Amino acid sequence: MLRVTEMFRSIQGESTHAGRPCTFVRLTGCPMRCVWCDSEYTFTGGEHFSIDSIMDQVRAFGVNLVEVTGGEPLAQKEAFKLIERLCNDGFDVLVETGNYVSTEGLDPRAKVILDIKCPASGEEPRNCWSNIERLRSEMDEVKFVIADEGDWQYAKRVIKEHDLEARTKAILISPVWGEIDLQQLAEWIAGSGLNVRMQLQLHKYIWGPEVRGV
Ligand code: SF4
Numbered sequence: 001m002l003r004v005t006e007m008f009r010s011i012q013g014e015s016t017h018a019g020r021p022c023t024f025v026r027l028t029g030c031p032m033r034c035v036w037c038d039s040e041y042t043f044t045g046g047e048h049f050s051i052d053s054i055m056d057q058v059r060a061f062g063v064n065l066v067e068v069t070g071g072e073p074l075a076q077k078e079a080f081k082l083i084e085r086l087c088n089d090g091f092d093v094l095v096e097t098g099n100y101v102s103t104e105g106l107d108p109r110a111k112v113i114l115d116i117k118c119p120a121s122g123e124e125p126r127n128c129w130s131n132i133e134r135l136r137s138e139m140d141e142v143k144f145v146i147a148d149e150g151d152w153q154y155a156k157r158v159i160k161e162h163d164l165e166a167r168t169k170a171i172l173i174s175p176v177w178g179e180i181d182l183q184q185l186a187e188w189i190a191g192s193g194l195n196v197r198m199q200l201q202l203h204k205y206i207w208g209p210e211v212r213g214v
Contacts, residue, residue: 002054002078003028003046005071009061013203015113015141016170017094023061025054027079030071032098034121036147036176042071051082058086067094068110074101083110098123103131112140113172118154120147120176135167143172143199147179152188159194171196177209 005026012022028046030039049057058066066086073079074097086093087109096113097103100123103112114131117123135142142164144155155173158164164171173196175185182200189198203211 001048001050002076002082004049004054005042005046007054007057007061009063010203011206012065012067012094013201014143014174014199015094015172016197017065018199018202020065021063022065022067022094023058023063025058025066025068025073025082027068027070027073027076029075030098031075032072032100032117032123032126034098034117034123034145036121036145036179038177039071051078051085054082055085055089058091059089064090064092065094066091067096069096070098072098072100074103074106080105080107083107086110097131099127099131102128103134106134108136112136113143114140115143115145116155116158118144118146118151120151121145124154132162132164132167135164136169137167138169140168141170141172142168143174145174145176146185147176149188152185156192156194159196165195172199173197174199174201177201177204 005028007025009023012018012020028042068083084107087107093110095110098115117127146152173189
């Protein structure tokens with residue numbers, strides 16, 4: 001059984017898959033406490049579902065792209081089994097993970113979006129650095145959520161030190177909603193000389209900043 005906060009169909013709001021129809025399976029619980037977290041409603045509650053019943057719901061949505069997210073989806077051990085089942089059924093599976101739990105043992109067909117925590121999140125010391133060794137350049141993406149200039153300097157350093165331009169399909173630079181001037185961030189990115197991409201959370205522009213999920 002897995003504890004699930006919500007399952008729904010929408011469009012993907014982030015990553016190189018932004019704009020695509022996508023089913024979201026949002027698992028409950030997270031061991032992290034990022035100060036700017038916009039998903040605190042996932043920390044508690046949720047309902048228990050068997051993997052079979054999750055699969056039935058996902059099939060009923062009729063969308064090939066499925067994101068398993070949270071909270072921290074990999075904090076529930078059975079999530080690894082769910083991801084394998086989704087891959088077996090031919091879904092294009094994205095796993096958005098906060099880089100605290102090891103991705104070792106994850107089905108290799110699933111695409112990882114690794115959210116590397118920057119200092120202003122308050123959770124940077126808990127990054128699981130071995131996850132970077134497992135990134136596949138043809139399919140995996142990393143994300144840095146930027147709250148201030150210190151975060152941007154940190155992201156640049158990590159990108160260079162870990163050669164992330166070579167190790168990943170994409171490096172996503174995402175502003176904390178309402179915390180940082182978007183034009184300023186765009187200027188930093190444009191002048192960085194790095195192969196990164198600024199991403200805005202598409203769903204918040206469509207449905208507003210309070211929208212749950214997506
Ligand atoms: S890892 Fe994600 S869900 Fe967990 S506290 Fe940080 S932003 Fe929130």
